[in-house]
Amino acid sequence: MDAKKTLVIAIAAVSGGGKTTVTTVLNKKLHNSKALYFDDYEFDSPEDICEWVERGSDYNEWNLTPLINDLNSLLSNSIESLDYIILDYPFAYKYDKMSKYIDLTIFIDTPLDIAMARRILRDFKEFSFESIRQDLDVYLSRGRLGYLEALNSIKPNSDFVIDGSLPVEAIVSQILEIINRRSKFENMNYVEYIRDRVGHDAINLTGVNILIINKNNQILLQRRGTFPYKWGLVGGITELGESLEETAIREAKEETGLDIKGLRLLGTTSGEKCYMDLPNGDKAYFITVGYFTKSFSGVLNIDDFETKELKFFSYEQLPDNIPNSHRVMIDKYYNNFEVGDLNVDGFR
Structure with missing residues (x-):
């Protein structure tokens, strides 16, 4: 009998969109799972993100080898095989070397005003008002392009989109429903799958x-x-x-x-x-x-x-x-x- 395949789930959102919190809560809800967080890694990446967006956002310019190595290590561990790996990962299927490992992508569609408010509260607790003002100036002049890139490219590249203004528990509940439904269909043959619908x-x-x-x-x-x-x-x-x-x-x-x-x-x-x-x-x-x-x-x-x-x-x-x-x-x-x-x- 074939071993059960580990389901790799990627959670994406704009900065401040809640993907890290959702990943953490989801990891606690799922049995035999592990989470990997994008921000825990140092990557070779474009020096100027805004300029990278302006010239077309080629996601393959990034070098995500450290994350891929860790993911491969988890997937190849036959002694402690996982049922789920949850990725706090902002690229959905856009990065070619990573996409082949991902089974399911979720985009948390958080309104930009909510995302911005969360980011300021999270990142500027110890900073002056002048620092906040400067950051907002950068956002309005160039940085907003990065947020729009996520909405225009990553959101439509994802398998499911969930309203990011919902409470975290409600978002996680929807993701669990998606996972359960997917598992149900994967265990069906073709006739059972059709009969489930008609x-x-x-x-x-x-x-x-x-x-x-x-x-x-x-x-x-x-x-x-x-x-x-x-x-x-x-x-x-x-x-x-x-x-x-x-x-x-x-x-x-x-x-x-x-x-x-x-x-x-x-x-x-x-x-x-x-x-x-x-x-x-x-x-x-x-x-x-x-x-x-x-x-x-x-x-x-x-x-x-x-x-x-x-x-x-x-x-x-x-x-x-x-x-x-x-x-x-x-x-x-x-x-x-x-x-x-x-x-x-x-x-x-």
Whole structure:
């Protein structure tokens, strides 16, 4: 089983926007987490930030190697694997060498007047009024560009934007909800993900059936534990972004324990005749691509959940109550190919 992946969350905001406070509180709320703070590091960076903004804000001019090294160290520690790493980090996905590590970016959208008031209260406790006035002069003449850069570049580059005028606990609560929702969806397969949004309504589902044929020209059938038929072909629904061939190989391995190759296209089934009301109330039209192969290896394995029994059958001794769409594929194979014939060029 694969180890659980550490979720890396980056919190961004303008200076005074609350990202450090939010990062600290979030780190306390999450289990088995660690926070890294941008301001704890000394970076090689543009000498004049305002001038850097004026010439286009190339975030890759920064050298964030110390932060990246610490992040890598945490991610590669297999002994004390973390569930979460929270970054107090102002660049979202803009810094190329860092972006590949980040799974989720949050921008705290704090009104600039609130951010400025916080910054003055935070940074100028021991300074004179003249120092505050000089800082405000710099802000009005040039420094405001840096704040606008965050709003114009980092905010739209983030996955989620949260109102920074809310209390810290409310902001953290929203972030926790986002994390929980993400975790829920990551643990879903494609069909569960779609069903979470549309309920039991009818949808199109694309999948594959695989005819695994042994040397005696018998076909492997599966008695399913999660299907309204007793026996059927090996197969299943494609996951998001998965090719049909990848689906066939994966489903064969999951449902039978066999490694298959040399897949040949047999045909397709679709349309009204492939509509089905499933026992859990789901409704679906199945668009299915059929493959067959005589090239397989491994030992048949029954998981006793999705698969209750696996058995090779001759065409003359097929069991009853096979789904019609599966029967179409089986008939198509046995009625169009001689024993051992794998030449399907031109067949549709």
